[in-house]
Amino acid sequence: MASDQSLERERDAIIAALGPVADGIAATFGPVCEVVIHDYRSPEKSxxxxxxxxxxxAVGGAMSEIGMRVLARGDEAGDELNYLTRTGGGQLVKSSTMVLRDSTGVVFGALCVNLDVTAVNQARTLLGALAGHAGPGAGTEPPVTTFGNDIDSVVDALVDAHLLRQSQTWAGLDRARRLELFRSLDERGVFAVRRAIEQVAVRLGISRASAYSYLSQARATDQTPEGDPT
Incomplete structure (x- = not known):
């Protein structure tokens, strides 16, 4: 069995070898392409x-919620290919996330390819209108994804998006929906990030102790805790 040190060297070597691959992919597709290499051994600056x-x-930046989802799935995570998302600035992005594994099968990072297809989508809409066909707006809109160099902004966006879907503030949520919020964030890998629980508490305007209590209750599967932290 490989030692921890040899596995760390192996992971370092895989990431180093992918650097020229990332450059080559980006150069092939031109200015609409971005390739990002993540090292999940440092989730806050992956x-x-x-x-x-x-x-x-930029280097030292944070993963998006897509990366958090991969992180949450651990070694069970698989590649997510050819999916659409939208940036906060309105760009339509087609992406693929390919997990990186060492020789023991442990997921430790990801190679992500992002293509800005905004102009392509606009051209398709125009051509569809000229041809008398319904544009892509008739379908489901891609979800908005927060991409940022600051992990706090990603965590905040996930919390805010959940509250927006509920059309509620934290104070307006009943206990079941509060637990649902924490369960959803946990499933997305938010709490695998260092200090995320404190960040969520600040965003919701609750104490850190209350946030830990809600997380503990949300993770419980066979008990119904009494009381409701504030």
């Missing part, structure tokens, strides 16, 4: 290499 510029991230 971006270790960036080629191209679509989401505005």
């Amino acid at each position: 971006v270790v290499a960036v080629a191209g510029a679509v989401t505005g991230r």
Whole structure:
């Protein structure tokens, strides 16, 4: 069995070898392409290499909620290919996230390819209108994804998006929906990030102790705790 040190060297080597690959992919597709290499051993600053510029991230930046979802799934995570999302600035982005595994099968990072297809989508809409067909707006809109160099902004966006879907403030949520919020954030890998529980508490305007209590209750599967923290 490989030692911890040899596995760390192996992971370092895989990431280093992917650097030229990222540069090559970005150069092939041009200015609409961005390739990001993530090292999940440092979740708060997972971006270790960036080629191209679509989401505005830099080395030392944070993962998006997509990365958090991969992190939450751990070694069960699989590749997520050819999905659409939208940046906060309105860009339509087609992406693929390919997990990185070491020789023991442990997921430790990801290679992400992002293509800005905004102009392509606009051209398709125009051509569809000229041809008399319904545009892509008739379908489901891609979800908005927060891409940022600051992990706090990503956590805040996830909390805010959940509250927006509920059309409620934290104070307006009943106990079941509060637990649902914490369960949803946990499933998305938010609490795998260091200090995320404190960040969520601040965003919701509750104490850290209350946030830990809600998280503990949300994770419980066979008990119904009494009381409701404030």
